[in-house]
Amino acid sequence: MRPRILLLSAYDADSHRYWHHQLIQHLTEFDWQLLALSNRFFSWRMAANALNFQYQYPEELSQIYDLVVATSMTDLVSLRGLYPHLSRVPNILYFHENQFAYPDNPQQQDLATIQLRSLLSSHAADVLIFNSDYNLRTFIQGGSDFLKIMPDAVPKDFMAQLKRKSQVIPVPLKDDCQPLMNDINRTVGQPLQVVWNHRWEHDKGPETLLELLKLTADLDIQFHILGQRFRQIPQALKEIMVNHSSQCLTLGYVENRADYLRILQTSDVVLSTAQHDFQGIAMLEAVACGCRAVAPKRLVYPDLYPTENLYPSTPDSPIQEATAILRLLLEPSRLKAAPIECHWSTMQNKYQQLIQSWL
Numbered sequence: 001m002r003p004r005i006l007l008l009s010a011y012d013a014d015s016h017r018y019w020h021h022q023l024i025q026h027l028t029e030f031d032w033q034l035l036a037l038s039n040r041f042f043s044w045r046m047a048a049n050a051l052n053f054q055y056q057y058p059e060e061l062s063q064i065y066d067l068v069v070a071t072s073m074t075d076l077v078s079l080r081g082l083y084p085h086l087s088r089v090p091n092i093l094y095f096h097e098n099q100f101a102y103p104d105n106p107q108q109q110d111l112a113t114i115q116l117r118s119l120l121s122s123h124a125a126d127v128l129i130f131n132s133d134y135n136l137r138t139f140i141q142g143g144s145d146f147l148k149i150m151p152d153a154v155p156k157d158f159m160a161q162l163k164r165k166s167q168v169i170p171v172p173l174k175d176d177c178q179p180l181m182n183d184i185n186r187t188v189g190q191p192l193q194v195v196w197n198h199r200w201e202h203d204k205g206p207e208t209l210l211e212l213l214k215l216t217a218d219l220d221i222q223f224h225i226l227g228q229r230f231r232q233i234p235q236a237l238k239e240i241m242v243n244h245s246s247q248c249l250t251l252g253y254v255e256n257r258a259d260y261l262r263i264l265q266t267s268d269v270v271l272s273t274a275q276h277d278f279q280g281i282a283m284l285e286a287v288a289c290g291c292r293a294v295a296p297k298r299l300v301y302p303d304l305y306p307t308e309n310l311y312p313s314t315p316d317s318p319i320q321e322a323t324a325i326l327r328l329l330l331e332p333s334r335l336k337a338a339p340i341e342c343h344w345s346t347m348q349n350k351y352q353q354l355i356q357s358w359l
Contacts, residue, residue: 005067006086007035009035010075016096027352050078061086093125093127095278098138101135116146122143129354130167167354177264193221201230209322210244211318216329226253226260272295294329306336309336
């Protein structure tokens with residue numbers, strides 16, 4: 001009989017689905033039971049996901065499992081209280097992000113409660129897996145700083161204990177992320193094509209993108225502005241749609257994956273202006289397809305890309321960042337390739353070994 005694994009995704013964002021779909025698709029020696037909650041009402045979901053799981057999946061949660069794999073937004077402590085039999089099952093907590101390294105958001109409610117719940121779930125977990133060294137570093141530092149504000153009864157060496165049971169295993173890229181076989185000198189005689197393939201949200205730095213489009217209005221540079229849209233579109237992206245669409249070969253989300261990969265494979269540069277990224281799957285996919293990365297010297301990017309490809313980080317000055325980006329785009333031959341070694345075919349053994357070690 002195949003081992004039964006309960007997979008919990010408490011806030012099922014695109015990157016979380018990208019990850020767990022591959023686990024289920026490729027690790028067929030295990031019997032997976034996926035329970036997912038929609039990625040909306042963030043503060044409520046963080047506070048009440050144990051109740052949400054119980055309401056939506058009472059029968060599935062009552063069954064017997066050999067292992068629990070949960071995303072870090074899952075309230076493991078409360079869920080195990082509601083279903084005591086799960087507390088006797090080994091569990092792996094996977095961090096796509098951590099609650100200590102987001103940009104400051106004055107509108108975020110109950111952040112301290114969310115951060116504390118994350119620490120408690122980490123304490124209850126048997127092993128913590130992070131998708132990047134940057135994610136792990138900022139979690140340990142942020143958690144340590146958080147514990148300093150606790151007035152008393154702070155557990156001794158709490159974060160050191162969490163660090164000892166932590167590992168880094170990236171979200172694997174799909175194996176279809178490959179350059180074109182005949183991709184030679186693609187820029188010769190052609191306008192430079194730049195991909196910006198991020199969520200259309202404020203934390204992805206659209207203001208810097210807008211300033212870059214203003215600076216390049218009369219230059220031989222074309223853009224593919226991709227990524228998922230939401231009901232609330234940042235003002236900078238609205239302005240791009242109105243005033244800069246002529247500079248864009250693509251402006252909007254590309255639903256068909258083959259079409260999306262073709263854009264990556266035939267473009268020259270993938271650009272990030274993000275103010276948070278814990279692994280940056282969209283960037284990694286584009287680089288795996290043959291693009292050269294241009295990214296700010298912050299977040300996870302210095303761990304992944306050559307120094308020559310990084311521009312100075314001045315997120316409070318979009319004009320300054322756009323000017324620095326333009327300097328790199330005007331000399332694309334100076335941009336270096338980055339080896340991508342996290343395709344599923346190279347990562348499968350790590351995930352198999354991890355799971356088998358807890359069965």
